[in-house]
Amino acid sequence: MSAKYERVRKPNSFFEVKETSSEYSPNRCMFRNDEFGIWLYHANCIEFMDILINKYPHGKFDMIFADPPYFLSNGGITCHAGKMVKVDKGEWDKSKGIELNHEFNIAWLSRCRKLLNPNGSIWVSGTHHVIHSVGYAMQQLGMKILNDITWEKPNPPPNLSCRYFTHSTETIIWASKDEKSKHCFNYEKMREFNNNKQMKSVWKFTAPNGGEKDFGKHPTQKPLQLLERIILASTGENDFIMDPFSGSSTTGVAAINLRRRFVGIELETSFLALSAKRLEQAIDKRISSLNLV
Numbered sequence: 001m002s003a004k005y006e007r008v009r010k011p012n013s014f015f016e017v018k019e020t021s022s023e024y025s026p027n028r029c030m031f032r033n034d035e036f037g038i039w040l041y042h043a044n045c046i047e048f049m050d051i052l053i054n055k056y057p058h059g060k061f062d063m064i065f066a067d068p069p070y071f072l073s074n075g076g077i078t079c080h081a082g083k084m085v086k087v088d089k090g091e092w093d094k095s096k097g098i099e100l101n102h103e104f105n106i107a108w109l110s111r112c113r114k115l116l117n118p119n120g121s122i123w124v125s126g127t128h129h130v131i132h133s134v135g136y137a138m139q140q141l142g143m144k145i146l147n148d149i150t151w152e153k154p155n156p157p158p159n160l161s162c163r164y165f166t167h168s169t170e171t172i173i174w175a176s177k178d179e180k181s182k183h184c185f186n187y188e189k190m191r192e193f194n195n196n197k198q199m200k201s202v203w204k205f206t207a208p209n210g211g212e213k214d215f216g217k218h219p220t221q222k223p224l225q226l227l228e229r230i231i232l233a234s235t236g237e238n239d240f241i242m243d244p245f246s247g248s249s250t251t252g253v254a255a256i257n258l259r260r261r262f263v264g265i266e267l268e269t270s271f272l273a274l275s276a277k278r279l280e281q282a283i284d285k286r287i288s289s290l291n292l293v
Contacts, residue, residue, distance in 0.1 A: 037261030
């Protein structure tokens with residue numbers, strides 16, 4: 001890889017951050033590529049969004065995708081690769097109780113709303129453990145819910161307790177900034193993808209494949225195809241996308257593939273190196289495709 005496209009750790013043109021001695025210090029830019037408009041920050045998303053709001057009080061992003069904590073890591077069990085395993089994903093996914101969980105959702109969603117451009121929209125994914133709180137918080141904040149997408153998983157893990165139906169879906173709520181927003185919807189493109197028929201709100205995608213986990217895996221990683229459809233449905237080329245819970249940066253990889261700009265925010269240090277490798281790989285592939293044209 002040429003030096004022009006190497007990962008760097010210094011302030012950048014999107015947002016100036018103070019240099020610190022630790023590689024994983026808060027509010028540090030962990031990956032940047034000005035040529036393609038891609039930035040990844042190590043930060044608490046609420047604190048970092050407050051800084052961005054001060055810099056961009058009238059909004060900055062055309063679309064936000066958020067995959068917040070589902071609050072599932074409370075000692076439960078599930079099935080993975082035919083084995084019983086604990087659901088515990090980390091401290092970040094532990095429930096603090098219904099009221100505090102909802103307060104958290106209002107806190108980060110209110111900041112996302114402020115950072116959306118007037119006609120911007122937000123997509124939020126979740127299971128029943130969190131998504132109803134997210135939808136209610138959106139309504140409390142004056143956002144307009146546009147759709148609730150059901151992501152169907154063809155091969156979900158079995159329910160080991162045999163006391164419930166097997167969980168095989170996640171919900172993704174799509175909402176605009178407010179009732180006055182003229183949100184982007186690329187209707188014809190979605191129709192084209194669906195054999196020239198109106199696309200329905202139930203989407204079937206398998207879990208991320210092996211190639212999407214070449215550099216490691218994130219416990220709640222989303223399929224690249226899912227993010228690419230979301231981005232194609234609600235943005236145009238060169239639009240600016242943010243992900244406040246960037247994880248393994250699937251949103252960023254999809255943005256690179258589709259010629260959009262991206263800012264990711266991630267607090268967990270263990271996912272930053274994984275994200276940087278995935279973003280570098282996606283940029284390398286895009287550069288190679290450009291050289292072939």
